[in-house]
Amino acid sequence: MSLDPVNVAIVGLGTVGTGVARVLLDQPERIARRAGRPVVLRRAVVRNAAKSRDIQLPSGILTTDVAEVVNDREIQVALHLVGGIHPAREIMLDLLIAGKDVVTANKALLCEYGDELFAKARELGRTIAFEAAVAGGIPIIAAVGQSLAGNQILSISAILNGTSNYILTQMVRENWSYREALKRAQELGYAEEDPTLDVDGTDAAQKLVILTQLAFGVKAPLSSFPRQGIDTLELADLRYAAELGYTVKLLAVSRLVNGELEMRVQPTLVRQHTPLAEIHGAFNAIALVGDVVGETWYSGPGAGQMPTASAVIADLIDTIAGRTQITFPRLELWRHKSAPYALQPREKISSRFYLRFNVLDRPHVLADIADILGKSEISIASVIQHEAPEVAHVESGAKPVVPLVIMTHRTTEGNLQAAEQKLNQLSSITPPRVRMAVAD
């Protein structure tokens, strides 16, 4: 501890930034011991200095001018905790160019501008640490980037969006509709006022893009793989899944199949009593298969102030201690000129599927559907059709409609799409129609 202190700055004092500041101010001795040097919080950049905050900062730290960090040569590490893309990208570039090592929690930024930012950091001999950008408090970047370094990762299957997992859990537990569960999640702060990016699969897909880069060296833009959220599911689907022995999870998958990389984010039936099925509430979980180690699992809080702060502080300690300087140049992400694996074309993606149709309660409907599926090479593994409730939909003057659930054997996305086009012609099927994948 005879070494000089290291000066750090927090850029962005939102929820996570405040949590990080709290740990830095409350635990100076712990952090100094583990980093090997005392760590001094020298600046915290905010948009609005007048805003009341849930933390007492020493005087003189708060500033609204990021240039006070960029231009301060005494600041060695910048904790980049601003959200969004702009000006987050420009701020990170300025920090790197000014010679700061950077720790970030911004997954959207890395997903979109990782190429440029990592190249710039490498060119300048600087580092970017980003444990906090994926799965919050779960050290999954360290697991893939270091602890499983003897492995080629073969498969990632992950619950990466806590909001969706909370909603799915509560729908089943409380018998809530999707709308009710979402409303409750918003009241509790698990979902934002505009929850679109969480519930439509975008947030999980952004994290999957980063993990896929790290594990496979493949750059896959969001548009390059199928993405489906939980916002079209109904409680009935979760109940049917349970009847079939499954729990529904928003699963992000990236895995090698015959030398190609299959990627997808979609609601998926996971067999009950397996570790991923038992991840409840706002938690995240990642199942990783490596060619040497076999399957390993990681779980924990995937978001939130202090879990994310834990990841930021770990990255900060690694950066000050010098581990990041060793790790960062060796990471395989945003590095390959040509991808080591091609993305599997989406029509070739293979899975078993859960399909729910709302059908008119009249003869030959199941036969028509089975015929269309059969002609697309899709064979049926099981069917659920319960007796129609006595008064279903009749009061409204509509024809009686009953749900029909079909589990298919393994088929391809392409076959299913072809069948769906023909199913659209059937007058006996009424929207909505739900489909989910089934995990192997």
Add this chain to the structure above:
Amino acid sequence: MSLDPVNVAIVGLGTVGTGVARVLLDQPERIARRAGRPVVLRRAVVRNAAKSRDIQLPSGILTTDVAEVVNDREIQVALHLVGGIHPAREIMLDLLIAGKDVVTANKALLCEYGDELFAKARELGRTIAFEAAVAGGIPIIAAVGQSLAGNQILSISAILNGTSNYILTQMVRENWSYREALKRAQELGYAEEDPTLDVDGTDAAQKLVILTQLAFGVKAPLSSFPRQGIDTLELADLRYAAELGYTVKLLAVSRLVNGELEMRVQPTLVRQHTPLAEIHGAFNAIALVGDVVGETWYSGPGAGQMPTASAVIADLIDTIAGRTQITFPRLELWRHKSAPYALQPREKISSRFYLRFNVLDRPHVLADIADILGKSEISIASVIQHEAPEVAHVESGAKPVVPLVIMTHRTTEGNLQAAEQKLNQLSSITPPRVRMAVAD
């Protein structure tokens, strides 16, 4: 990759050593890329050079003389994969003194001689990496030592012995007795011919000692905390636990309670549908609570050739890349002169308990037991006593005996021991008597 190759040696070519050799020989490009330098396997030390092996080594590598590693100045890293205490300890000291960095998988050695070995390595400026010593393929040493470095660990609850977990899983699944499950585990290679250290809790306790050092800086010899294995359990106990909503796991626990460290290894009732309860077969799992991150879980294969090799290779890459040289001097284990936390005296350890008695089927037995428990301040939460089977134990001429299961409310180990002394006087109770803890 313009850097000089690094020469490494394997000392001990048993199951794990052979797995490590296989990865080194099969994946030179992968390892060179991640370590930053080519890695050359220069020596493999065996006891018996004539023994036929499941691997083809390049000629000239095999030796029976460890001095050929110790005295070879070209060898920079030694993979210390010998079991037992002697000569494993002497070999590691010789390697350190000769200037090698060491990677080891030997938990028993670290548990007993960690003090001396770590002090020697620190004194010499060398490193010891030991990810493989705890929980095989699960990167738990990295999680505690690095990824959660912003946290004070508050609690470790872990399934650390795959053999026991396999036996417990199979007893329930297959309706096997303990003996049958053990025999099957031995046939499948999950249990050794002499399974004592696995099933009596010693192996799990050794790993807990290492994790406790790392997380709490406390040196707790095996004799200093309660340890109970699974070898006294019967299938009936697992069935009663299930009836009560629990799964039985051999749980290793180390956690801070009112500023003291509670440590124990014992069969424990874990609530069904929680992550630890759903760890089946030979897998390990660790639940860690940190004061910043909250609860995180890690799971995977806790033993076996390739999972353990994965951990050894990760440590080797860290050592060659230089991360271990940063991490090792900062680890808090085997370092404190005075322990930062005192061990909680075992009579103060507090828990709910599962108790099974075999009682004579006659009046007032339950009243007698309840009276004794009550006088020791133990209150009863629930009782299971099923109707006696028609012919139970009668053929053998013995008196009819029925099982009685009691779940207590929270009490202390001391209260329970006091009650047990009095229960021993009751002529209506016959051995064996089973007790397990109940996880919070």
